[in-house]
Amino acid sequence: MEADTDTRDATGGDASLDILLRRRDIWRGGTPLPGGDALPTGHAALDDALGGGWPRGVLVELLTDLHGIGEVTLLLPLLAAQTDAGCHIAFVAPPHIPYAPALAQAGVCLERVLVITTQDDAETLWALEQALGSGACGVALAWPGRADTRALRRLQLAAERGRATGFLYRETRQAAHASPATVRLLLSPADAGLNIRILKRRRGWGGSVVVVPRVVGGVGK
Amino acid sequence: MKPLARTRQHSLPGLDPAPVRVAVPADTPLPRARNRPGSLWLALYFPHLALEMIAQEDAAPMPLVVCQTVRGRQLVHAASRGARGSGIRPGTPLGDALGLCAELRVRQRDTAAEHAALHTLAAWGLQYTDHVAVEEGHVLLLEVGRSLRLFGGMKRLRRRILADLETLDHHARTGLAVTPLGARLLARSGIAEPARDTDTLAALIRELPVEALEWPEAVVQRLRGMGVNTLGALWRLPRDGLARRLGAWLPAYLDRLTGYLPDPRPRFEPPPSFERRLWLPVETHDQAMLRTPLQRLLRELAGVLRGRGMAVQSLDLRLLHARRPATHVNLGLAAPGRDPDHLLALCMERLSRQCLDADVTGLELQAGAFLPLPHRDTALLPDVEAQADARQSLLDRLRARLGRDAVFGLALRDDHRPARAWARTDPADSASVSIAPPGYGPRPLWLLEHSLPCPPSLRRVHGPERIETGWWDGGGERRDYYTAEDRHGVRWWLYREHGTDSVRLCGVFG
Structure with a gap:
């Protein structure tokens, strides 16, 4: 809304401001920047809300306290596309063992799936950093438990180095704390599916809410 | 001088005419070499091998001596630079040495380990030539004549070998000559100038004392008694007289030294496995302190593997303790490899989750099964190749630290029962069938x-x-x-x- 008001002011008012605003290197938060290296999420509404899709080479935090609301299903289109493109995907310290038939139903190529189990949080963070920085994985999903800002910063650097997107499943109370993750989404169950509140995103403001319809094991329901 | 040389060449060995070289001037050329043209020997003499059995410290090394028992007395066999600074020399009795330097560290000499080390170095040397010979007195002989072109000339090859030895904490004196004995003589005498033909060799060794030939003490004494002090003087003596007085082997030795007689050397056959032990300068229970000695062992292994065109897929590392059985650490790789840096990173990851109950006194590295290095074509799709490499190295690192079972892949099984519809797979095994x-x-x-x-x-x-x-x-x-x-x-x-x-x-x- 504010952005719209600004534009109207600019067009109706000072011409020099208008010229200034038309410069390519001036960006105003209201309009998402085109371009950028984004991976389609598989959900048109979410793509729009994230400015094209999941950014590549960053950390994405998915905040939820519940397992089983479709928090991984949300990523299945991305995982399928990644394995199709020849990248590996890694599950680091998952709460349960990923069930191969469900992944196969979603079109994920199982030969490119790595499951890494760890003993403690330190190992999880280390393994995730290795997976992100290796250049072999396109996407790594992790359930890191406790992670301080320094550890997250390291992960962010590893993701940049390996051009891999790291998805971290963390508790919702982390929303109150700052994080170096580029994208932060708050997930909650909704009647029609999964409710996604965007807390932070690249090239734009957070705050919007997207509902992704729920699918059950590849079959819309 | 020329006629003499010619006579010598055309006569048959053993039917030499009577002493013709009685009053030959000092610059007599040696008989022409009959060695195969292009043959060139590089001798590597390891004067400090006894000290090099012990891993070096990174900073401020403590004075160290290696001693051995000679006729019931403990004598210093080799002394480190720090120890020599205090006036300790090889041959100093150990008691005196301890008096000269209070913080002296003393190790017993282990000749078997030195022998083993020399053989490992011989296997390592096979990466520069296919003909390596192990000699008495800590000398290796490498026939490098045919390797010069590959390595870009003699100077470069010698510099490269010395630099590579430096990374293994070994220091060698080199001698380059057309004959094996000549190369050895130059190396042991510390003459670095190359002798690419017999005349140069003669000029280089003429002034050397007769002791340099490492002949038995009695022979050297007799030569000294005859007034023969240098090799040049020895050369001027009539050969049959020498043979009569000191034995027929002596002129034959000189002929082999100059290349007049062939001097074949047995080729070193590398053992089918690698086993090497290295003692630490101080006992430690800190894994990080093992890094440098481990790096040295892995570089040695990499050299041996390069010499044979092989790679390894598993390593056995034993951490040796005093008065306790060794800690055994096994390391597996996703694919055969021999990059020492990658192996070192894996070993350090693996060691980081090994708790050490006792101080480590030494390391022993064993690599059993050598495998051919996976064949690599020049990639049509370099990205695919790089991706596969990245995957292998990721797998190796993860498994080194987390354990082999902590990383697995998934596959479908042809069964409707949910619990049996899937299976764990080994991601290193690319042959898993997918349905x-x-x-x-x-x-x-x-x-x-x-x-x-x-x-x-x-x-x-x-x-x-x-x-x-x-x-x-x-x-x-x-x-x-x-x-x-x-x-x-x-x-x-x-x-x-x-x-x-x-x-x-x-x-x-x-």
């Missing part, structure tokens, strides 16, 4: 390892899907599977045993 996903009902992303009792108030979303199979193998199953949602919005997968009311949760739709 097409069968068209069955919705499957949850997480399968619970153990089923849970069903909570109340679930809302059915999908089902039932009846699975009734497996009666033939004893794992028979007759169940109706449902998808249901609880009041938090969590979707469960649950089943009811056929004919009962028992409902259990077996999966979550993550």
Whole structure:
């Protein structure tokens, strides 16, 4: 809304401001920047809300306290596309063992799936950093438990180095704390599916809410 | 001088005319070499091998001596630079040495280990030439004549070998000559100038004392008694007289030295495995302190593997303790390799999760099965190649630290029973067969390892899907599977045993 008001002011008012605003290197938060290296999420509404899709080479935090609301299903289109493109995907310290038939139903190529189990949080963070920085994985999903800002910063650097997107499943109370993750989404169950509140995103403001319809094991329901 | 040389060349060995070289001037040329043209020997003499059995410290090394018992007395055999600074020399009695330097560290000499080290170095030397010979007195001989072109000339090759030895903490004196004995003589005498032909060799060794030939003490004494002090003087003596007085071997030795007689050397046959032990300068229980000595061992291994064109897929590392059995650490790789830096990173990861109960006094590295290095074509698609490499090295690193079973892949199995419809696979094993996903009902992303009792108030979303199979193998199953949602919005997968009311949760739709 504010952005719209600004534009109207600019067009109706000072011409020099208008010229200034038309410069390519001036960006105003209201309009998402085109371009950028984004991976389609598989959900048109979410793509729009994230400015094209999941950014590549960053950390994405998915905040939820519940397992089983479709928090991984949300990523299945991305995982399928990644394995199709020849990248590996890694599950680091998952709460349960990923069930191969469900992944196969979603079109994920199982030969490119790595499951890494760890003993403690330190190992999880280390393994995730290795997976992100290796250049072999396109996407790594992790359930890191406790992670301080320094550890997250390291992960962010590893993701940049390996051009891999790291998805971290963390508790919702982390929303109150700052994080170096580029994208932060708050997930909650909704009647029609999964409710996604965007807390932070690249090239734009957070705050919007997207509902992704729920699918059950590849079959819309 | 020339006529003499010619006579010598055309005469048959053993039918030499009577002493013709009685009053030959000092610059007599040596007889022409009959060696195969282009043959060039590089001798590597390791004067400090006894000290190099002990890993070097990075900073401020403590004075160290290696001593051995000679006729019941403990004598210093080799002294480190720090120890020599205090006036300790090889041959100093140990008691005197301790008096000269209070913080002196003393190690007993281990000749068997030195012998083994020299043989490992010989295997390592095979990366520069196919002909290596191990000699007495800590000398290796490398026939480098045919390697010069590959390595870009003599100077470069010698510099490279010395630099590579430096990374192994070995220091060698070199001698380059057309004959093996000549090369050895130059190396042992510390003459670095190369002798690419017999005349140069003669000029270089003419002034050397007769002791340099390493002949038996009695022979040297007799030569000295005859007034023969240098090799040049020895050369001027009539050969048959020498043979009569000191034995026929002596002129033959000189002929081999100059290349007039052939001097074949047995080729060193590398052992089919690698085993090397290195003692630490100080006992430690800090894994980080093992890095430098381990790096040295792995570089040596890499050189040996390069010499044979091989690679390894598993390593055995033994951490030696005083008065305790060694700690055994095994390391596996996803694919055969020999890059010492990669191996070092893996070993350090693996060691970081090894708790050390006792101080480590030494390291022993063993590599059993050598495998051919995977063949590499110049890649048409370099990205694919790089991706595969990145995957291998990621797998290696993860498994080194987390353990082999902590990393696995997934595959489908042709079975309708949910618990048997999938399997763990070894991601390093690329031969896993994949089958097409069968068209069955919705499957949850997480399968619970153990089923849970069903909570109340679930809302059915999908089902039932009846699975009734497996009666033939004893794992028979007759169940109706449902998808249901609880009041938090969590979707469960649950089943009811056929004919009962028992409902259990077996999966979550993550």
